[in-house]
Structures are given as structure tokens and as C-alpha cells.
Amino acid sequence: MAAEPKEKKPIVEIRSYKQYFNEGKKSEVRAVKDVSFSIYEGETFGLVGESGSGKSTTGRALIKLGDITGGQIFYKGEDISQIKRRKDLLKFRKSMQMIFQDPYASLNPRLTVKEIIGGALKVHGLETDSNKRTEKVYELLESVGLNKQFANRYPREFSGGQCQRVGIARALAVQPDFIIADEAISALDVSIQAQVVNLLKELKEQNNLTYLFIAHDLSMVKYISDRIGVMNNGRVLEVSNAGELYEAPLHPYTESLLSAIPTPDPESERHRVRTEYDPAYHHYDNLDRVALHEIAPEHFIYCHEDEIPLYRKKREKLLKKARQYA
């Protein structure tokens, strides 16, 4: 776990972000309905939730891969929708990077590793001399644990784990402050996942990075994140410190999600009790007073104002129980 947050300064603030696709058409998809959270400088923020809940969409909006439908997104205090000029855009792009889910799909199959990583350097004018650039690429490759011989190879010659390292090297090339890892390890084999996660952690420490770590796999998320947001159906339902979230999952959806993860432990699996989440349980007629409320310090729940005391009580109970077992 990262060092205790000393002075928490948000690097990213998302406020009531909405994203509708094909708006107005029959095929309209409300991918993101209401998402608000902040990410503090230097932390790893985990975002979990079922498939289609809008995690990737949120990540993409954050890195400005399209226009958003509603709400505001601030990066380092600046509304990113206002970044228009090429110069500002380049500055923004230099500061924020992304690592993608599919290690093969995220690397251009027709470019060599050198071109892929070097391209990022070139675009930002970081290394204009081509020899120096090559040197720099070698350095980056080494820093992600790849041999510099790889530089002249094409992505498909690599294993998934190696590709993902290349993707990380590309992201690191421009020395960003903030990296979005969208399911960066989901497509990897168990034996490789650990390699990549370790690498990410290591790099974070070395380069003082902030991560948005999007994933399915809650055990990995817990392992890597300082704070976690839980998404469902286009909304963030719960945001909390990683430890607390697992000890005291308050929102019934979080509960069901946690209870659904099988653990590599036959004994506990034999005794597992799954709780199911019925969205109907939360059918708010009126969304007026429904929002992300802070139940406890740094622990937010998407709920109706009236539900706050209930959740608080639940938290107490769960934390007590957890401590007993510890």
C-alpha cells in the first residue's frame, strides 16, 4: 500500500460525468449516467465493476478520446474539454498516458517497437536526434525489463506479457504524471500478470506516478490500489480506501461483487456464501436526493440521503467483525 496520503491534492476530478452514445437515435446507449470521483496525486485509484458498467468509457473520456455528453472533467485543475489548441493538447497528452487491455491490439502491428516508443518521443519533441532517440528507447525498454534487442522487432513476435511491457514503455516514454491502466493485465496469463503488476508498482515508485487502474479482477485491484471505486450500470456506487472496501463493503452491489470472486482456496470456497444484488432493491423513484454521499471519511456511497445512517451502522458492524478475525 502506498504511503499514507499526506497532503491530498486531487490530480483528477470528475463531476457528474455522463456519456451517451448515438444520442437521440433508437440505438442510444447511456454508457455512463453519473460518475463523480477524484484521484489524488500519487495514489492508485482502482475502478471495478461488471462488464459494460462504463469503466473504459470513463477512462477514455478522461484521456480525451472523444467528447463527453455531460458533466465536467478536471485534470490538474483544468477543464479538459477546454483544451483545444494543439500546443495545449500536446501538453495534456504528454502528462497523461494510457495502457490498454489487449496487449496486441494496443500496439500497431506494422510498426517496430522502436518506432512505437520512439514515435511518442518524436511527437513531443523529446528527443529530436534519431540516435539519441534510439538510445532513449533502449533505456525505456530496459526499464520495463526488456532486452534492447527487441527494439527492431514487431509486436507479434512477443508474448502477451512482453507486449504489455512495450505498451508500458510507450506510456512512460513521455514521462507522464498520470497513467490510466484499462484492464492492463486482464488478458495476461496468471504467471505473467504478477510480473506486470510488480513492474507497475515499481515504476510508480520510481517516477512518482498516479494510476487509474481499471480491472475486473478484484484481488489484483485490491492488491495494487489505494482507493477503489465500484461502478455499476453507468454509475459509481461506492468509493473507499482499498482496505476498508474489502472489510466493509457497504453497497449491496459491492457486497455481491466481492462475494462472487472465487478464491484459490478450496476450503474457503466450500463455505462461501454468495450474496446476489438485485438492482430493483434500489429503485429510487426520485433521484433528487440520491447522490454519492460520504458515509465516513473517504468512504462514499451512492445512495439516498435517508440511507446514510443505515450505511453508517452497517460500516461499524462490518469493521468490528473484520477486526475480530484479524
Next chain:
Amino acid sequence: MEETTVLEVKDLAISFQTFEGVVKAVRGVEFMLKKGETLAIVGESGSGKSVSTKAINRLLPEKNTLIERGEVLFEGQDLLKLSEKDMQGIRGNDIAMIFQDPMTSLNPTMTVGKQIAEPIIAHKNVSKEEAKEKALELMDLVGIHHPKKSYKNYPHQFSGGMRQRVMIAIALACEPKILIADEPTTALDVTIQAQILDLMNKLKDELDTSIIFITHDLGVVAQMADRVAVMYAGQIVEIGTADEIFYNPMHPYTWGLLASMPTLDVDQKNLYTIPGSPPNLLHPPVGDAFAARNDYALAIDFQQEPEVFKVTDTHYAKTWLLHPDAPDVTPPLKVVRRKEKYEALFSVKMYANSTGGGINGG
């Protein structure tokens, strides 16, 4: 419990002719399956899980597949020697399969009901109406709501989870003796995955079917398996009961797998990792295929393929570490903890490190 063996795979070796050369995908796999049990096969991508199980049902593409040796004994007959016609009588009837990708495994142009009824018509001597009745029952059984209405729906109108239920219904249509599930939940969400796994367990108990369950998710294995086989580079490197594999693993690859998974309850600074990447099966290495990535590699691993050592009657592992001459090693901390925890929980000693021996698969 009287345990009968329903399936026995003996020394199966399969290779593929490809552009680059011959891929030796499966290199001598042996295991057997007992009635009513679930055997999980784990191992990383490309280790030959799918190929060895597809070989059982003879679903490998004829074009470039070469079955080099081995037998697949089902009810006394070697399936690899059956005629295609006889094989058709077994597929779907005695041995059914569920595949990883529910999104593409159903025919998009046929209603799901018909697809479920198809194997019944093919194998059972029933009328179309009876088949439809049976299909509706099955749909109900696997938890598809409004079977009557859904019968006429097309796969695209179903979510991934629902489609996988349809796949299960198809597989169960003829109450097969063996169900092979090849990563049935990998494409699904954790919550949906949990539902499907529950469903499979329920149905298994009801129908007393034997299941071969392929996955690379150890969590799922823990939930499903009676016995576990761990595959690496076309071979089974360790096989044993679930408890044996999870709490007293013997093979360094199994150690690596278990240790590299973060657990919800253990904090670690760094995850244990298996370095490197799996071998290229175009040129399988001499000796132990895992040697190059093995922190516990012995010199012999690079020269000679390990034998299978018997640990218990149910537990075998293919590593030189079990050789009497091998030095004692301490598995990764996490693996040690597992064993300790297990022993503490049940106040039993698992068993001492093996005494060696070379009897092949259970």
C-alpha cells in the same frame, strides 16, 4: 464410494502442421476421470488444455492435426480409432462440450430452442415435439426465464451469461456421461461467472455427470474441482485432489501459479512472479520445459525430462525435485503459508515430502 473410471487418456501426443513448422502441442498427456467427479485442468495459455480435451471428442481440425500416439479409452473403446460415424453417436450424447466463447459458439441464424433440441433429435429416438418439450425443460433447468418465449429467440437476443446457459442446456440435452467445459466462464463477468458455476455444480450433482473443467483461474478451480491437473507446455506436470494441489503442491510451476496470485487477505510488498514466458512448442526444449523459468531448477532439468513421481495414491508430479537425490527446497512463502494454514485449520499433517516412485497417472 464405488469409483468407476469413465474415461482414460493414455500417453496422448498431438502436433499441428503450421506455416512455421510442427507445433508439438500435446506431449504425452495421461489422466483418468471417475464417475461423478470434476477434474479441473489448469495451466497457462497454449499449454495444451483445449487440444487434449478436444482430442477426446475428436474435434481437432483434420487438416493439420497429427495424433502422434496415445489412446482415449471410453467405455473400453479407443475413441481415436472409432469411425467418424460411431464418433457422431458419442459426441453430444455420451461426451458433451461447453466452450469458452458463448458469444460465437451458437449459430446466429438458428433459434436457440432449435439448437437445444438438435442433439436430442440426433441421438434420441424422439419426435420433434418431444424434443421440443425436452428442450423447454432444459431451458427451465438452466435458468432461462420464459422458456416458451425464449425458444424462438435468436442467440443475439441473449446476453453472454444467458448464451452460456444455452450452451449448457445443449451440452446436457442428452444427459452425457462426460461434460467437458473449456473455460466456460472466462468471457463472463465475475457475478455471471458465479451463477454459471453454481449452476454447473447443481446440475452435476443432479445428473451425476463427470466433468472436465478447463480454466486458468485457480479461484474457479478451487470452487469446482475434486481433482486438479496442472498443465505446462503440453504436459500434465502435476495432478492430485484439489486439496493436494492447493495446500501441498509439489511442482514448482504450481508453486509459481499459487504464489503469484494476490489473495484478498494477505498483504505483500511484491507478488511472487514466474519469470520469462512459456516455451515455444515449435521447438520444445530438452529436459524440463519449465526449467528456464524455474527458480528451483536443477541441473538435470536442462538435460532430462523429469519422470512422474508419485506423492500419494492420488497425487503425482513431474519434477526432479521429488527425486531422492534432489536437494530439499522451500517453496515460496505463500505456498508454505497455505500448507500451514490448512494444517492448522484441520489440525492434520498433510504428509511428508514424497518418497519418489514412478507410477503414472492415477
Next chain:
Amino acid sequence: ACGSDDVPDMEQGAQADGEETGTTPDVSEGDTSTLMVGLTNAPDSFNPFYRPGVAATWVQRFFYDSLLFMPTADSFEPGLAEMTTEDNQVFTVTVNADANWSDGTPVTAEDVAFTLNTIADPAVETTLGTSVAMIEGTDASGVREEGLEELSGLEVVDEKTLTITTKDPVDLNYISEFLGLNVLVAPKHVFEDIELSELPNSEAATMPSVFSGAYQFVEYDNNNYVHLESNPDYYRGEPEIKTIYAQIMNGTSLITEFQAGNLHMTAGGGIGMIPVQDIGMLEELEDVVVEEHPSFNSQYMIINNEKYTDPQVRRAFAHAIDRETIVENLLGGHGEVLSSTYSSASPYKDTDLEPLEYDPELAKELLEDAGFDFDTPIELVVPTGNAVREQSGNLIEQWLEEIGLTVNQSNYDFPTWLSMAQDLDYDIGLMGWGHTADPNIASYLQTGAASNNMAVSDPTMDELIEQGMTETEFDARYDVYSDLQKYMQEQMFVVPLYSDSQFSVQSTSLNGGINEYWAGSLYDVNEWTIDPE
């Protein structure tokens, strides 16, 4: 081409015995009631006032009769009418008393007058202006003079009689050919109510239904075939052959159809043209008769006279071209080298005038003498579509280059070439001209004439042309045209190349058919018969 002679079988015997054998006649083989004619050019109009193509004229003659017939190149016979004159200025036309339109109305002098008046009407689209241009009341191009309602030279005397007065006295043969033969008489009662501007597009003009000829038009399947049925009330007797199909096909098919015995005849003369190279294949056939006739049509190398003003240069071109080779090798001898504008089909050809000989050395000398610039490339345009002409284009390019000229050949389809020629957008090029029995070539060579695409503007020439038109006696005209031919050769406004022969091809089973002067061959079509096979 079928049937075997050795073993007479039952059916053949039966057929030979009597006509009554079957209720369904064996139509495909040995059918004696259907005539199959092959055309290579599609008729483009069934409008009696407007016949741009030679194929149209030919087909129309099946169902519209002209006043006179011209069975051979120099004789006339009465057709729908007789024409007599005493003073070569007033001509009396007497319509055949028995002649009726196919709907029963008699053919009258009114019909004749109507036809001539309509042709002369300025509002009418017609191709026949020259045919009526001698009548009093028309201008030089045959359009009615302003202020007149009707032609002043026409007077209907009675139902079947009419007199035609010409502006000046004309040769009877001249008026017979132009007015008597070229003009097909149209049924007044069918056409009179049609708005003149709408006439060419009217049903009466495109799908005629009332006829004076031996046959009736039934159907035209565009570009495919024309279907004709006999006119039972034909005043010269009901035709023996009941049905005619004139099928449009290419030259190759024409030959293979003859080989297969599917055709009885082809029209000849620009209508049913058999590729001259292939004529040998037909000559080999036993039951087909091939006759070769000289044709009026001739091929020229036209010259941009604005650019090449020196007759010596133009003559040099002529000397440079080995026309004999063209005729011998490309036409296989089926043609003649032209000395001047007329082929031997024309009675006006000056037989004493020899073509300029092939003499490249002389040609070169002439050019050098004339100070010709050998380096400026000459643009030679060769239109596509006529194989022999294209080949001769290639040869000409060769020959011109052999004497040291630089020649760029380019090929265009005919319409494009025509408009280029009209704009004088060429140096030299190949073009074919169609002539008639009458030797008038004003439209090609008179200053400013419509088809004078060479910018020929020569007072002597104009005068000769004028003179030829006004002479009425054959001998006198012959002399004028003889001078004209000599002058032409001297001046070489255009280089005459060759005239390829016409072939009349027909099955031996057809009695009648095309004769030497193909254009007049239909005059006895009602008497033609087909022998049973």
C-alpha cells in the same frame, strides 16, 4: 446444305409428291414462304421523308414504292407511275390505275404532290432536298421558296395525273433518278394530319401501317430484325414469298449463317457488307452464289487544303501511296484503284484516266521541290470501324514515313472524326464517300458545301461542278465530268484510294434477288420465289 441425295426416304418422297403433306409446314428447312435477308447495317428510319442511311432506304423500298424503278444503272421502268415529258421541263406523272394503299384507298396524284410538297416544306426534317431541288418553287437545296404555300411547279391534273414543272429543263434520266427513284411516295391520308415538327417521331413514320409496296411492315425489333409480310393487294401482283425477315448481324455471322443455310440473301451495298477478306469463304459454298460488282462507294485520303495549299505536295502524297497493294493485298483484288472520284460503277468514270502511279522517289522529289518541311509531324486520322480502311491507314503511315515524312496516326470513332474533320482539326485522314449513279459531287467539293471537310475552295472546281449540274445531256455531262476528273487528279484536293467491290450473295434456291445494280434490285421483289429444297 442439308439432306442427303443417296437414300430418298419416305418423307422426302412425300414432300416431292405434293404440297398438301402437312398442316404445319416445315418452317425451318426448305421453307419457301419465308425469305431470310442478312443486313450488316441497321435501318435507321422508316420515315419516307427522311432516310439518312442506305439501309433505311433499302428496307423502305419493300413497302413504299417510288414513281419509277431503276432495275439497272441506266434504265428506268414505271413503278407507281409513269413519267413523260416533251420539253424536259414539264413532266407528266401518271399514277398506276391499279395502285392502292394497303388499306384500300387508291394511290393518287394528291399523294405524290403531298409527298413532294412535304419534302420541300422548310419545317420538315428531310434528307431528300436535293431530290426535289429541280422543281419550280424550290431553292437550290430543295426547300420551298419563301412566300409560297405549295410548290408552284406541281399541278394535280386529276386523281391519277399530275404535272411537275422544273426550274430549268433537266435530263429525263436526272429527274427520273432523283425524283422518280429516290422519292418514295407517302400516303397523304396518313401523314396529312400530323404536325410537321412531330412528323419524324410520329407513329406513322416510325411504325408505318399503310403501304404501297409489295410488302407490309410488321415489326422492327431494334437492331435485330425487320419483319415484313406480303401485301396481297400489290398492284403488280401478290408476292410469291409471304414473309421476309431482314436480320441485322455482323459480317462474321452473315457468313456463318450462309454456311448454316439460314440466309437466302444479303443486301449488299453498304447494307449487307461482307468483309471483303472473308468473301472467299462464301465462294466456297456450293449452294450460294456470290457475284462481285463495282460499287459507287469509294475511299479517300482527305487532305486539309488550308494546310496543304500546294497541289504538288498533295500529288506527292498520292505518289507515295501504293494503292495497288491496298487493293491486291487488303481487298484480295476485290476492288479497284481510283484514278479520281468515280469508280467503274459510275457511267461517268473517265476510263482513260490512269491513276497516278506509285513512285516514292518522285513523291520525295516533288516534296523537296515544293520546299516541304519534312520534320513537322503530319497528323493522320484513321476512323475506326472499317477494317480495311484501318489497315490501309497503317500502310499509308508506313509509306509516308518511307519518303521521309513524320506521321502520327491517331484513331477515333467515326462521329468524333467527322466533327474533327468539320473543324479542320486534322492534316490528313481517311474518309469514305458514297456516290450515286448521278455524278454530282457538289456536296463534297464545292466551296463551302456541307460535306466539304477539306476546305476545298477552288473556282475552277466550283465552275465544273456547276456546269455538270446544269447540263442535261449525258454526253455533254460526261465531258464536263471527264474534265472535272482530270482537274481533280491534277489538284489532288483529296487522294482517291480505292473502291471496294460489292458482293451480292444469295442462295441458289432464291429465284430473283439482287442484281448488278443493287440499289434497284427490289423492283421485281414480288416475283421472287424460293425453290423447295
Next chain:
Amino acid sequence: MAQNVGNKNAEALFHLVDARERLTYPDNAAEGITDEGDSYVKTIAKRFFKNKVAVVSLGVFILLLLIAVFATQLSPHPRDAITGQFQAAPYDNFYLGTDDIGRDVLSRLIHGTQVSMIVGLGSVAIYVVIGTTLGLVSGYFGGVVDSFIMRVTEAVMSFPFFMVILTLVSLLGSGIWVVTAVLGVLSWPALARLVRGQVLTLKEQDFVHAAVATGYSTPGILFKHILPNVISPILVNATFGIATAILTEASLSFLGVGVQKPRPSWGNILSEAQSLRVLTAQPWRWVPAGILIFIAVLSINFIGEGLREAIEGETKN
């Protein structure tokens, strides 16, 4: 059996190998990448050269190209010179006889190769540029631009292709460059659609997103990142395009509106067989031309198929 290992050098065999020592053993896992890395082109070439038919075809095609380039040197007689007897069967050094005006058929066939190659390669070059550009732009930008380009594409596609060519050729004159240009300018729609379709899927791929996120400019993304990925289908399409263009030119010449006459093209040589006598009695004047067109088109088609297989084999893995 375990015992077989023997105890003699048990120590030598059964000692733990540390990470450094491990490196001294050949690492099979990395083998695939430790030897010389194959570039994309090289891989495809390798696959392609495994396909015998395609290789032979490529040989044939190269041979034809050489013939076209060195036509003048290779021809026994000048192209248009009337050097022999008229319409003679093969004799002396007229190996394929002479044509209607005594030109050497073989020499004309050799020069005809030029026409086919120029038209084939030229028109494809033109339409590849147009089609690729429009396809890229249309697919990447979408929206109004896409609709407009697609409507135009539809319109061009809906024109009766042959009629338009015939008309344009008779309009512009039938020079070899006109034929080339007209074929090129009319053949792009299919390719534009193909490219557009590819771009539509490519632009949703993560590597394009990555390029955007990296900060590449739009042209940079189009040409550096997307274009290289559509090269393969374009290449395959272009190969077949050459074959089609050669056939179309031949058809045009056959109809008499192809390449200008004194200049021989396979099509206009073959068109002489429209005369029955040539067809039946002078096979040397048309059969070789027909066979040449056939061989050229066939070999190009085989090359295209070989490429397609090589490329698709590549993407499948």
C-alpha cells in the same frame, strides 16, 4: 525410472541452478525472438515464396515486365514495319507469321505486352491513390465527409462501367494514356469502400487510440498508423486490379476502342479474329494473343491469391 539417473553424478545433476547459471542454458522460450527478427514484409515474402504456383506466376509476370521493358530489343522486327508477306503463316524469322499488312505478329505481341503492363500498372496506380485517400478520409472522419464521399462512390459505382469507359475513350481518343487514366479514374470506388471498411474497424482499435493519446496529429495517425495496416488488403486488391485492367483494356481493344491502332495491344491483335477467315484459317494471328492475355491475367491472379494467403495467414496467427 528415478534410479536410472544413477547416483554417480547425482551431485552434478541434482543441484539447484541459480538465475545466472540458468542463462547459460539455451532459453527456448525466448528462441522465437532471439534470432534475427523478421520484418512484416519478410514474413509475408517467406510465406509467399512457399507457394509454388505463386512463385512461378511471379516469375511469369516479371518475365512479361522485362519483355515490355525491352520490347524493342527483343522483337525480331520493328513494331509497325511492314516487313513480310501479307497474312502469312509462320515462316523464316516470322515465328508467329504476319498480320494483315505484313507486320510480324511476334514483334507486335511483344510490344503489346507494353500496353498491357502500362495500362495494368498505370491504372492501378491511379486508382489506388484515389481509392486509398478517399477511403482513409471517409472512414476516419465519418459524418458528413463520409456521407458525401460515399454518395459519390455510389454514384460512380452505379455508372454502367463499360459504357462510361467506351464513351470516355471515344470522347478523349483512345491513346494508351487515356485508357489508363480512364480505367484508373473509374475503378477506385471498390477500393475506397474496402479501405473505408478497414479504417472503420481500425480506428476503434486500441493502437489507434494509443496513437491519439500519444498526441499524434490526424495526418500522422492516418498515414503513419492506419495506412500501414491497410496496405495488405490494398496490395491484394491492386494485384487483382492489374489483372482486371489488362482484361478490360483487351476488351476495349477488342471492341475497337482500345489503344490506338498502329500501336499493337493484345486485345486489338485478338480482335482481328472477328474476321471469320482469320478465326478459322489464320490461328497464328489470334491464338497467341489470347493465350498471352490469359497467361498474364492468370499469373497475376495467382500472385494476388498467393499474397492474400500469405497476408491472411499472417493475420490469423
Next chain:
Amino acid sequence: MKKYVGKRFLTAVPVLLMITIGAFIMINLAPGEPTDLYITPDATVQQVEATRRALGLDQPYPVQYIRWLGRAVTGDLGISFSTRYPVLPIIISRLGPTIVLMGTTLLFSYIVAIPLGIISARKQGTWVDTFLTGSAFVGVSIPNFFLGLGLIYIFAVQLNWFPTGGMQELGVDGSIFSVLRHLVLPVIVLSAFYIANMTRYMRATMIQVYGENYIRTATAKGLAQKVILTKHGIRNALIPVITIVGTDLPRLVGGAIVTEQIFQWPGLGRLTITAIQQRDLPILMAITILSAFVVLLANIFVDVMYAVVDPRIKYD
């Protein structure tokens, strides 16, 4: 669906307009006054003028176009410059033979090619497949005029089994038989390409379909090969095959110019050539819109067929 089809027709309107304008410009740009071709060399200026007036050629081009368009919308395509027949009946009379020729060709080709493609795919890699794919390549590579001439030479000239050209013997009863006899050679020539094309396509599609997971599912169900082929294979292979049919369909009207020319088939192809030679603008315009319209119809047909065959596709 109906609404969708309606919408498709509507969006096609601008495309059709573009096409007519394009065609009009192109045809008019061509040098060569139509009137030059329809008039004897003797014609006077007035007569030429009269003809030009009668054909409407005296008007400026935009006026000509608007007039043409105005009438075309009401279904009046004008009259042919060369024959003065109304264009519509001419086109219709040529359309018949062309559709007979191309229809037979396509039908015959599909009947032959689809099974061949399936066989080839199922026997992938065997000599049967090699032979079939090889033949398919020959089929798409052989120039149709070369094949046509060859067939004429052998079967019509030498053996005299079939006529060299035309569509039927005139004045003969039982013309169906006659037409069939005339159809044989041109259909063979045309089919060579279509069979080859479709075989290749069908093969590729079947191979692809047989690589799909649902075929694996069907096999795992224990279904017989025949059932898999008919119930799972073909139906899904149809989806891409429709696309090919869609591109073939427009050739029903415009696909056989060369073949029609060689075999003297009285269809639209020959009409096109003549019309170009004669600068018969109204005919050319009519052929243009006809083909464009057929392309459009074919596109719509394809889309509708997709929806019929593939339940995933729904248009709203």
C-alpha cells in the same frame, strides 16, 4: 422494413441525380454532333437546323438537361435520336434478351458454383480442391472474347452444333428451343467467369464458416456432417454470398457488352455500343439510369436479404 426500403429509395435520389448529370455532361462532351450522323452529306444548313430543333439540340445544355429530367420523371425517356422510336420500348425490348442471357448465366453459374465451392471447401487441401480452385482461376482469367471466339470456332464453325450468334431463328415456331440453342455458347462464355468467381467466393466463405465456433458446437453435438452442412453451414455462408449476388445482379442489365457483341445477342450491350457510335443521347441516358437503378435495387435487395437470412440484422 418497409420504411427502411422507402428511406433507401429516398437517399438514392441524389445519387441518381448525380449520375444523370454526370452522364449528360459526359455524353455531350463527346465530340460528334448527333445530327451529323443522321443526315446525308447533301443536307442543307436549314435541314440540319430542323433536325437539331426536332431533337431539341438547339437548346443550351442546361435547358436540354432540365427538359430531359422533367420528362424522365414522368417516365418519358424521350425518343431515340437515331431511330426516332420512343426510348422506353426500345430499352424494354433489349432488356428482355439481356435478362434472358444474364439470368440464365447467373442461375446456371450459381447452380454449378455453389456446390463446387462447398465441395472445394470441404475437401480443402486435397487434389479435388486444387483442381477446382485451379479451374476457378482459369475461369476468371480467360478473356471472355477469347473463349467466345474459341467456342465459335469449334462448336459453331467446325462442328456446327450451335449457331454462331443471334438469339433465335426468326419465323420459327417452338422458339424456346431455338433460344436455348442460341443461349448455349454465350452462356458458357459468361458463366466461365461467374462460376469461377462464385466458386472461389463460396469456398472461402465455407472455409470461414467451418472455422466458426458454432460449427464446432454443432460437431460436438454429434450431428451428422450433412446436417451440419445444411442447417448450420449453408445458411450462414449465404450471408456473405448475398453480397456477391448483389454485385452480380446489376450485370443482369449491363454485364455482357462484349459477349453480346461477339454472339450478336440483341440485348442492351449491343444497344449500348450502337448508341455510343451514334451519339444516341436519350438511349445512353436511359441505359445509364437503368443500370444505376438496378444497382440501387440490387443494393436494397442485398440489404433486405441480409435481414431475411440473418436474424441479427434489423432495420428500423
